[in-house]
Amino acid sequence: MDSSLFCSKYCGHPRQFPSFWWPAIFLTRRPWAFDGFSAYLQKCIFTAVTCLPALAAAVPTYTAIDLGSLGGAHSFGYAINAGGQVTGYADTSGNAVHAFLYTGGVMTDLGTLGGDGASFGLGINTSGQVTGYAAMSGIGFYRAFLSTGGVMTDLGTLGGMNAGGYGINASGQVTGYSDVDGGLALHAFLSTGGVMTDLGTLGSGSRSYSSYGFGINDSGQVTGMSQGGGDSAFHAFLSTSGVMTDLGTLGGIGSAGLGINASGQVTGYSDVDGVALHAFLSTGGVMTDLGTLGGRYSLGLGINASVSV
Template sequence: MKLPYLVFIAFFGFCSAPAPAAPVAGAPQYQLTDLGVTPFIADNTSLSIDADGSVGLWRADAEGAAQAALWRNGATALFLRNPGYRSSVSRSLSAGGTLVVGWTSTSGNSVDSLATTRAFFARGGKPVVLGTLGGRDSQAFGVNAKGLIVGAAQTKARERHAFVLSSGGVMRDLGLLPAGRSSAAYAVNAAGAIVGAADAPLAGAKIFMNHAVLWRGGKMTDLGLLPEGQWAYATAINSRGDIVGLAGVKADTRAFLYREGHMIDLGSPGDDPVSARAIGDNGEIVGMFAVNERIHHAFLWKNGEIADLNTYLPKGSGWTLLQGDGVNARGQIVCQARSAQGEIHAVLLTPVQ
């Protein structure tokens, strides 16, 4: 089954599911904190969490448009609007939520292709709109504690290139693979290592497929593919340099871990497709997998074993965890989840002994 990476949550999220399998032995149970309803966004959206448990998310404003928000210590604050922009989404945060990045749009409609979309960063709830690489649009996907911001922006030639923005405010084009046409940077760790994807032509064909890539010390490295693979995206990197993402193998979509020069298939507690969304500094990995053709659940990978994250919730909780978006070193996980009433919420899982 082959489905685009960006539409899993839209396609799978509203069906009843069979009972999940048993959890990994010795894994913790979790206390669930409801962070509120998150309106649907048809784009590369993801909740985020930092070391102290603050969460970057989005909420509907009084006009029904999505607005970037920060949840911290039990309270949620929406960011201010910039003049001329109607909606926004937070994508990553650092340092206790003091620095949040994402993108803002001139439209309240998340699928409006005529709207202008710009990357932003925010301190104290006040977003600053960023520029581009010469084109119309940009998006910020990741930030580290030192203030390095990464993402993708349009060039004068209308190509989409990965960028890094230093704390000095200079946006630098991270370039392309040989003969490539596009790239995007999705995450950056504390040491400044950046991961993402860049396309390359298939041998003997005019078809371009994405490869997972790493930028370190100004050099781009192609991380390769899984055996018999065709494409790959790197979505996250931790402080140790472990990288996760998703990769295409024949007609399947698989989650991977890249460590010490090797790309490893993480397997699945269910069916294909499987996508790894985040990795913590403790080595825990979260993402989502297909239960069947119409249902997907969040997963947790730990110490070489992968399991449905729903199996760690107390019985009768009323929640279905659809997608694991972030995990910190304390083992806290932020997920998109369906409530008993059928609404999509952001939820925070805190491990309990």
């Protein structure tokens, strides 16, 4: 994952995401929304696995690039690949919110799955394939999609009505989460070649346990968060070949995995003591606290092959 983040003045977007999209935990890696600014790219690397004093040794200078919009007032860049292609979402001239693909200075509207509502681009791979979720025509539900060459494909659900894509790897495998049959819970999924597989949860004691897939590597390993690790709290997990492993916490009640590299190392965030959240690095099932820059909160959003978080 590229270490770039997208930064702007925080304020609420006038459009709201569907309620199914919000994981039931203290914080999530939401598609944050911004008002009054076009999307722009600002490289902001947090190399947490090296010494913190090294960060202060040099302050690099970066250039913000205005990515424009789809004709409306707002846009937000959410994910970027190694080639500098960006996906996110933007207002259109028709007062809708659509996913976009930005390539070589051109922002392309990815449309919806036939609905007149919104779509959101949340993940992009090295080939420029995009995943996210989009409104379905006439039924008021949202579905995970895979957009290839500007053609948006519905990835279906796990038997429920809603689904959303969140992470995508180089071969076009997608992870995210979906309503399961009966609508009692949301489960993480792995979609391969258009076939959606339920990754389950960390426990089988309740049909209402939920799980969410956030990050995926090129081997198809998935990280996210799930209930079922002995209580109703969410714990970060690593799913390998469909087997979900609890990554634990930093001593608090909950955690979530957000990024994963080719070696299966995971980063995310964990409750520490009930009042603070810290970024972590999980290697071989051992979770290490990456600390903060002096405050109470830090989140690990992505990790690369060099174990920079």
